[in-house]
Amino acid sequence: MSTEATPAEPSTQAPKTGSKTAEAIEAARAQGRAAFIGYLPAGYPDKETSIAAAIELARNGADVIEIGVPYSDPVMDGPVIQQATTEVLARGFRLPEVFEIVAAVVEATDAAVLVMTYYNLIDRMGAEEFARRLAEAGGAGAITPDLIPDEAGAWMAATERHGLDRVFLTAPTSSPERVAQIVSASRGFVYGVSVMGVTGARDQVSDAAERVVNAARSAGAERVCVGLGVSTRAHVEEIGRYADGVIVGTALVAALRDGGPSAVAALTAELTGAETGR
Amino acid sequence: MSAPAEETQKYRDHEGPYFGSFGGRWMPESLVAALDEVEQTFREAKQDPEFLAEVHRLGRDYTGRPSLxxxxxxxxxxxxxxxxxxxxxxxxxxxSHKINNVLGQALLAKRMGKTRLIAETGAGQHGVATATAAALMGMDCVVYMGSEDTRRQALNVARMRLLGAEVVPVDHGAKTLKDAINEALRDWVASVEHTHYLLGTVAGPHPFPEMVRWFxxxxxxxxxxxxxxxxxxxxxxxxxxxxxxxxxxxxxxxxxxxxxxxxxxxxxxxxxxxxxxxxxxxxxxxxxxxxxxxxxxxxxxxxxxxxxxxxxxxxxxxxxxxxxxxxxxxxxxxxxxxxxxxxxxxxxxxxxxxxxxxxxxxxxxxxxxxxxxxxxxxxxxxxxxxxxxxxxxxxxxxxxxxxxxxxxxxxxxxxxxxxxxxxxxxxxxxxxxxxxxxx
Missing domain, CATH: 3.40.50.1100 (Rossmann fold)
Structure with a gap:
């Protein structure tokens, strides 16, 4: 491993130009707040509705939108997201739909649009081709929950070539050596996993979250966003005090399931503290 | 892939994480520390005469080795x-053969101070073996099993329960072995502090393929x-x-x-x-x-x-x-x-x-x-x-x-x-x- 345990000074990570996600997070910072990042699965409950719901995210204050790619074996997802993505797959979802959805959301909003995908979907298409198509659709990059930098050679090269962000996760259990490696491999932001567990709403924000953010900062991260278990405005405010962005997924998916895009709009407005949406 | 070289023990001594272009660790970061801990414990145990003697003793006196x-x-x-x-x-x-790996990994789990074993099972053989090791060593045990398989292998479900294990039927996906592994991984991400995931085959992230082979x-x-x-x-x-x-x-x-x-x-x-x-x-x-x-x-x-x-x-x-x-x-x-x-x-x-x-x-x-x-x-x-x-x-x-x-x-x-x-x-x-x- 080429990285070292000593905390790097922030300057080692020179501002990366051309990162759409970084720009969106920095714009929020300029307004004196943490960025809000909302997750919704591609194609749930159908393609048009998923696009409409993602647009509502942006209209109600989301700075970054994550479009989750349905996958047959989502080991990092809890029951709500699993159920949603399983439904999407059952109706015959095909991968190219993701790029169409990304393009439609990019077209209609100013948010940075990332995909969140398990790696085999990238691997099967080929890292280069996946990156090319994502960039062509106007996507900002990808979050890859089951890819660690150790295995990311092909993905790093492809994202570099196409100017895409690549977001790796850092966990409460990650060693300082690993945090340094993750920070230096990431582009856009570093995803701080707030709890040891899978996606899903939780009552409380784990106190591990702040430690995760501090560890990443000590390793030189300029932008650290926190996700997993975040579901209320109080969580968002609490995390926003120390992180650069707050990621909400399951609560939004449940809102979409129960009330469609208008429920997503209402919940997003509540979570972001936006006056009113629409 | 290189042509077979003339080195002796070329294949036998092959260690992970990679086997040619295969293997590695395609895993969430949350589990990497646990995998590192397993690997380190395994490498130390292999050098520890007491551990080797205990593996041998269990094989002989409990499993019934050598098999005929x-x-x-x-x-x-x-x-x-x-x-x-x-x-x-x-x-x-x-x-079945499953007991060889299970006893070895259960010993490693104890060495790591873990008190709970989780496992996936398909036919139920690995689940039964894990439940057996947990009973023998006084550890908690949860076995994930696709609901299709709990139906096909009802007898083994009863065996695991008799041995004191909790059997959790998995209703996602195809409801078979792969889905049981997904669910065991989800458990492990949340429980890794006190739980060892006793993977039952030479698959999974490094060091499992190498370690399970060794046992x-x-x-x-x-x-x-x-x-x-x-x-x-x-x-x-x-x-x-x-x-x-x-x-x-x-x-x-x-x-x-x-x-x-x-x-x-x-x-x-x-x-x-x-x-x-x-x-x-x-x-x-x-x-x-x-x-x-x-x-x-x-x-x-x-x-x-x-x-x-x-x-x-x-x-x-x-x-x-x-x-x-x-x-x-x-x-x-x-x-x-x-x-x-x-x-x-x-x-x-x-x-x-x-x-x-x-x-x-x-x-x-x-x-x-x-x-x-x-x-x-x-x-x-x-x-x-x-x-x-x-x-x-x-x-x-x-x-x-x-x-x-x-x-x-x-x-x-x-x-x-x-x-x-x-x-x-x-x-x-x-x-x-x-x-x-x-x-």
């Missing part, structure tokens, strides 16, 4: 010209010693069934660096590879990442995992251990599919000719070896094939009875129609093709 090597002359005579020996892992405590290599080491003592020479071929591939890797390991010994792995061909309803990941040959390793993977054009199918729950897995993928790619081992029908014909044949009821998983190896003996023809005279009889068939009696239509209400039900020979192929849903190999 039995020549099966009547089975061999029906199969073809070659002589056939069975490595009797079916005689181990709990009824099973006793199979190959004993077999090598036994055949040398009995026959004064090495076998011409060794054969084993391959789902994830742990029993095969254990047997192969004793012969990896003996080029004169051919290694055969038999995958579950289900209804035939050409039907798409099978579990022959190597035969299909598409590289991908699942459950932490790069290996051959049954997947569609988008990279979604394709559901596997097999009459045997234990082979019903859409991928395979990365070292097998490597051995297939280098050509050191040969992998072929065996259909449900071929497998069940050999299952019946072993019952009838030798008085041994095999696990349906292991019957795939019997069928593959019989095919090999036939294929050799006259040249096979005097050649020796050793098959790993990885498990016994008690758990499969109902499935077999249904297959042969012996259950109440089926046409071979009552005391009528006793003779066996005619049964075999006739009622099988699909007649056994001579070979299902595609490419």
């Amino acid at each position: 090597l039995t020549e099966v002359k009547r089975f061999a005579a029906e199969a073809g010209p070659a002589r056939i020996f069975l490595k009797r892992e079916d005689l181990n405590h709990t009824g 099973h290599q006793v199979i190959g080491d004993e077999t090598r010693e036994q055949i040398l003592a009995m026959e004064g020479r090495l076998p011409d071929a060794v054969a084993a069934c391959v789902g994830g591939g742990s029993n095969a890797m254990g047997l192969f390991h004793g012969f990896l660096d003996d080029p004169e010994v051919a290694l055969y792995g038999f995958e579950a061909g289900g209804d035939g590879v050409e039907t798409g309803r099978h579990a022959s990941a190597i035969t299909l040959g598409r590289s991908g990442v699942l459950h932490g390793a790069r290996s051959f993977l049954m997947q569609d054009e988008d990279g979604q995992t394709v559901d596997s199918h097999s009459i045997s729950a234990g082979l019903d897995y859409p991928s395979v251990g990365p070292e097998h993928a490597y051995l297939a790619e280098t050509g050191r081992a040969t992998y072929e599919p065996v259909t449900d029908a071929e497998c069940m014909a050999s299952f019946e044949m072993l019952c009838r000719t030798e008085g041994i009821i095999p696990a349906i998983e292991s019957a795939h190896a019997l069928a593959g070896a019989a095919r090999l003996s036939r294929k050799w023809g006259a040249e096979g005279e005097g050649k020796i094939i050793i098959i790993n009889l990885s498990g016994r068939g008690d758990k499969d009696v109902e499935t077999a009875a249904e297959w042969f239509r012996m259950l109440p209400g089926q046409e071979n039900d009552p005391v009528a129609e006793t003779e066996t020979a005619a049964k075999t192929g006739d009622e099988s849903p699909s007649p056994a093709p001579e070979t299902g190999v595609q490419a």
